[in-house]
Amino acid sequence: MSAGDTQPAAQFSFAVRHAKRPAWALIGERLLTALIYACGISAIFFVLSIFVFVFKEAAPVLFSDRFDLRQFLFSEQWYPTSEINKRYGVLAMTAGTFSVTALAMAIAVPFGLGAAIYVSEFCGPRLKETLKIIIELLAAIPSVVWGFIGLTVMSKLIVQFTGAPVGVNILNGGIILALMSVPIIVSIGEDALKAVPDSYREAGIALGATRWQLVWRVLLPAAKNGLLAAVLLGVGRAVGETMAVLMATGHAVKIPHSILDSVRTLTANIAAELGEAPADSDHYRVLFLIGVLLFTITFFVNLAADMAVRGIRKK
Amino acid sequence: MPSETHIEIRDLRLAYGTREVLHGISLDIRRNEIFGVIGPAQSGKTSLLRCINRTIDFSPEASVAGTITVDGEDVRGAKDLYALRRKIGMVAPLPVGLPLSIYDNVAFAPRCAGMNRKADIDAIVEQCLRQAALWDEVKDRLDSLGTKLSGGQQQRLTIARALSHQPEILCLDEFSIAIDPVTTMRIEDVLKDLRKNMTIILVTNLTQQARRLADRTMFLWNGEIIELGPSDTIFGNSPRDRRTYEYVNGLFG
Ligand SMILES: Nc1ncnc2c1ncn2[C@@H]1O[C@H](COP(=O)(O)OP(=O)(O)O)[C@@H](O)[C@H]1O
Numbered sequence: 001m002s003a004g005d006t007q008p009a010a011q012f013s014f015a016v017r018h019a020k021r022p023a024w025a026l027i028g029e030r031l032l033t034a035l036i037y038a039c040g041i042s043a044i045f046f047v048l049s050i051f052v053f054v055f056k057e058a059a060p061v062l063f064s065d066r067f068d069l070r071q072f073l074f075s076e077q078w079y080p081t082s083e084i085n086k087r088y089g090v091l092a093m094t095a096g097t098f099s100v101t102a103l104a105m106a107i108a109v110p111f112g113l114g115a116a117i118y119v120s121e122f123c124g125p126r127l128k129e130t131l132k133i134i135i136e137l138l139a140a141i142p143s144v145v146w147g148f149i150g151l152t153v154m155s156k157l158i159v160q161f162t163g164a165p166v167g168v169n170i171l172n173g174g175i176i177l178a179l180m181s182v183p184i185i186v187s188i189g190e191d192a193l194k195a196v197p198d199s200y201r202e203a204g205i206a207l208g209a210t211r212w213q214l215v216w217r218v219l220l221p222a223a224k225n226g227l228l229a230a231v232l233l234g235v236g237r238a239v240g241e242t243m244a245v246l247m248a249t250g251h252a253v254k255i256p257h258s259i260l261d262s263v264r265t266l267t268a269n270i271a272a273e274l275g276e277a278p279a280d281s282d283h284y285r286v287l288f289l290i291g292v293l294l295f296t297i298t299f300f301v302n303l304a305a306d307m308a309v310r311g312i313r314k315k
Numbered sequence: 316m317p318s319e320t321h322i323e324i325r326d327l328r329l330a331y332g333t334r335e336v337l338h339g340i341s342l343d344i345r346r347n348e349i350f351g352v353i354g355p356a357q358s359g360k361t362s363l364l365r366c367i368n369r370t371i372d373f374s375p376e377a378s379v380a381g382t383i384t385v386d387g388e389d390v391r392g393a394k395d396l397y398a399l400r401r402k403i404g405m406v407a408p409l410p411v412g413l414p415l416s417i418y419d420n421v422a423f424a425p426r427c428a429g430m431n432r433k434a435d436i437d438a439i440v441e442q443c444l445r446q447a448a449l450w451d452e453v454k455d456r457l458d459s460l461g462t463k464l465s466g467g468q469q470q471r472l473t474i475a476r477a478l479s480h481q482p483e484i485l486c487l488d489e490f491s492i493a494i495d496p497v498t499t500m501r502i503e504d505v506l507k508d509l510r511k512n513m514t515i516i517l518v519t520n521l522t523q524q525a526r527r528l529a530d531r532t533m534f535l536w537n538g539e540i541i542e543l544g545p546s547d548t549i550f551g552n553s554p555r556d557r558r559t560y561e562y563v564n565g566l567f568g
């Protein structure tokens with residue numbers, strides 16, 4: 001449009017004002033809403049019913065006189081098949097679960113977050129694509145294969161380097177679990193960093209920040225929720241993992257004193273014994289009770305994380 | 316009238332991939348002047364600013380030819396890139412509140428530069444927020460998130476932040492695009508004050524703003540300088556180029 005040009009006034013036919021959507025479109029929307037609602041409710045329903053089922057299987061023994069909850073939680077004696085002196089204490093296995101998970105996280109969190117930062121902020125586009133493909137491949141390796149690696153390769157290496165009598169122990173399980181969690185932490189962490197708007201990066205750089213200062217002072221605070229989610233999903237994988245730890249940790253029921261001790265985790269114990277425990281026996285029911293215990297642990301971990309996220313958000 | 320050359324740009328060419336968006340422009344910006352840059356969208360105004368503080372390095376597809384010197388030092392051979400960037404304050408069209416508290420936003424650059432005495436940083440934060448005419452509104456809630464402020468306040472926060480590293484050059488890229496006229500006028504007053512201490516490059520979509528503030532103004536169009544001269548001439552009745560007259564008077568098309 002240059003000087004002097006005039007344009008004819010726009011012609012409105014008022015088609016919009018008189019337009020009407022067909023009835024089926026409205027019904028369709030209602031249906032879709034109902035469907036999505038049903039999906040959401042059923043997710044809650046399924047989780048609840050799994051919990052109810054597990055709890056129901058465990059309940060008879062939990063409320064019987066033969067059973068002592070304090071002994072269950074705080075005794076390390078696990079003799080479920082003894083003829084004369086049955087003992088159902090899971091403290092050693094709880095300690096096993098916590099020690100293996102803690103070691104795995106101590107390795108996986110710094111490695112995973114470091115790799116996520118490297119992939120997202122420091123490496124070139126070519127290398128980035130390659131690394132992402134490799135990371136996704138790692139995430140797709142089934143846990144039994146990891147367990148196999150732990151049992152054979154890793155355990156030999158551990159015996160060789162530490163002189164430990166057996167190579168299947170906390171160290172082995174921790175490393176294997178770390179290797180399984182790292183890909184999850186990297187790929188979700190990388191997504192979280194990628195979601196930080198480029199304008200933040202440019203503003204930080206324009207203020208004279210080096211790349212590292214940018215990462216520390218801008219990107220980590222900006223992406224903290226996503227990074228925390230990445231770590232939590234990694235923890236979730238490590239706590240819930242069964243097959244690999246069953247094969248890699250040595251399956252010994254005792255409270256560990258060093259990372260070269262063999263342990264048994266709660267999950268591995270269920271997997272190993274449920275098939276042999278006669279249905280409806282006390283042993284069988286106690287295994288379900290361990291399931292309830294796992295549920296409870298996970299619940300509190302999630303709750304703590306949720307509160308942490310909220311705390312961070314509020315700041 | 317200031318006259319010493321502060322930034323010298325010679326035959327600057329910038330291409331994104333194969334598309335050239337600055338076609339060999341040359342100009343001098345003088346110390347302590349307010350240098351206005353006007354021109355329609357997509358003319359290359361923002362790209363020019365990004366070449367000066369070298370944030371253009373972050374567009375991998377961009378290639379730059381020609382020279383830019385600041386205080387006689389070639390920015391492309393800058394020995395200390397971070398020091399160069401601190402010499403230049405940059406304010407973007409839409410305020411970019413870093414996800415930090417108001418205090419931390421302003422303390423960001425001093426901390427990156429290695430300053431860590433609380434008292435020194437406190438003093439800088441207060442001084443910059445005062446300079447940006449924001450202190451009185453935020454002094455009681457320095458710990459709350461910068462992004463919780465209103466648009467106009469956020470833009471003043473980014474100005475305070477751009478002043479926090481005591482730049483010699485302040486670049487403002489269409490800073491008033493998202494703020495109300497009253498705030499705009501307040502910031503304009505701030506700028507008039509600041510020019511005692513620094514050179515200001517004012518890229519603006521409001522030609523009247525350049526007219527009010529700039530000593531000299533450049534009309535950039537499609538990556539070429541159509542005209543550069545004293546604002547009185549550019550906004551007067553007889554600039555050298557007819558297109559300048561048409562653009563300034565809203566007849567451009
Ligand atoms: N990062 C980029 N990649 C590719 N092209 C870009 C990029 N940034 C800007 N351009 C192009 O460069 C030209 C000039 O843009 P810009 O400098 O933003 O102009 P202005 O600030 O005057 O509106 C435009 O055509 C724009 O599309």
Ligand SMILES: [Mg+2]
Nearest residue numbers: 360361362488
């Ligand atoms: Mg622009």
